[in-house]
Amino acid sequence: MATHLITGAGSGIGAAVARRLHDRGDELVLVARDAGRARELAERFPGAGTLVADLAEPDRVSWALGHQTVPDRIDSLLHVAGVVDLGRIGELTTKTWHHQLNVNLIAPAELTRLFLPQLRAAKGHVVFVNSGAGLTAHAEWGAYAASKHGLKALADSLRNEEHAAGVRVTSVYPGRTASPMQAKVHSQEGKEYDPARWIDPESVATAILTAIDLPRDAEINDLTVRPGR
Structure with missing residues (x-):
C-alpha cells in the first residue's frame, strides 16, 4: 500500500486526487494550514493522517513539522496547493509577490527537501502541479507566472x-480548471464564471494518477492538460 503526502487536498485538483487515492485504499498524509483545516480533512478522508504547516510561511515549515510525527515512508509527494493574485507589474506590491512565491515555489522546495530521505528510501515520486502559466506568461499574470516558471x-x-x-x-501543466481558484481568477478578471467551460478536476486527477502509477521502467517528466471544449 502506497503512502502519499498531498498539499491542497481541501478543494479542486487536490481534493480530487486525494479522493481517488483514498477510495482505492492508499494511505494519505494531508498538509493543512492550521489545526481546524486539519480536522476538516481528517473528517472528509477517514483514516488519513494530517500535518499542520502554513505554506505561506515556508521559513517555519521545518519547525512546524519538527513538532509533529511525520511518516517514515513516502511513496509520492504531491504538490497541488497554490494561490493566485492577478495584477499589472507596475501595481503589484512586494506582499503580493512574496505570498505567491512562498506558497507556489518556496514551500514546495522546502517540503521536498524535508522529505527527500523518505522519497529516496522508497524510490518515490514527486509531482508538481504547475500551470499553463509555468510555460507562458501573459499580462497581469506576472507574479503567478514567475512562481510557476x-x-x-x-x-x-x-x-x-x-x-x-x-x-x-513529474510536472503537470493544467489549463484552466473548474475550481475555487478559477472562480477567484474570473472575479479578478471581471468575467462571468462558468465551470462547464473548463477542465474537470477529476480529469487532471486522472493525469496525475497515470504518472504515479506508471511502471518503474518509465517516467512522465512533463504532462500538459488542456480544456477539450
Missing part, C-alpha cells in the same frame, strides 16, 4: 539531481 526549474533540477537515487519527478 520557478516551479518548473525546481522540478527540472530535482529530476536531474535525484535520478540516480531512483526518485521520479
Whole structure:
C-alpha cells in the first residue's frame, strides 16, 4: 500500500486526487494550514493522517513539522496547493509577490527537501502541479507566472539531481480548471464564471494518477492538460 503526502487536498485538483487515492485504499498524509483545516480533512478522508504547516510561511515549515510525527515512508509527494493574485507589474506590491512565491515555489522546495530521505528510501515520486502559466506568461499574470516558471526549474533540477537515487519527478501543466481558484481568477478578471467551460478536476486527477502509477521502467517528466471544449 502506497503512502502519499498531498498539499491542497481541501478543494479542486487536490481534493480530487486525494479522493481517488483514498477510495482505492492508499494511505494519505494531508498538509493543512492550521489545526481546524486539519480536522476538516481528517473528517472528509477517514483514516488519513494530517500535518499542520502554513505554506505561506515556508521559513517555519521545518519547525512546524519538527513538532509533529511525520511518516517514515513516502511513496509520492504531491504538490497541488497554490494561490493566485492577478495584477499589472507596475501595481503589484512586494506582499503580493512574496505570498505567491512562498506558497507556489518556496514551500514546495522546502517540503521536498524535508522529505527527500523518505522519497529516496522508497524510490518515490514527486509531482508538481504547475500551470499553463509555468510555460507562458501573459499580462497581469506576472507574479503567478514567475512562481510557476520557478516551479518548473525546481522540478527540472530535482529530476536531474535525484535520478540516480531512483526518485521520479513529474510536472503537470493544467489549463484552466473548474475550481475555487478559477472562480477567484474570473472575479479578478471581471468575467462571468462558468465551470462547464473548463477542465474537470477529476480529469487532471486522472493525469496525475497515470504518472504515479506508471511502471518503474518509465517516467512522465512533463504532462500538459488542456480544456477539450
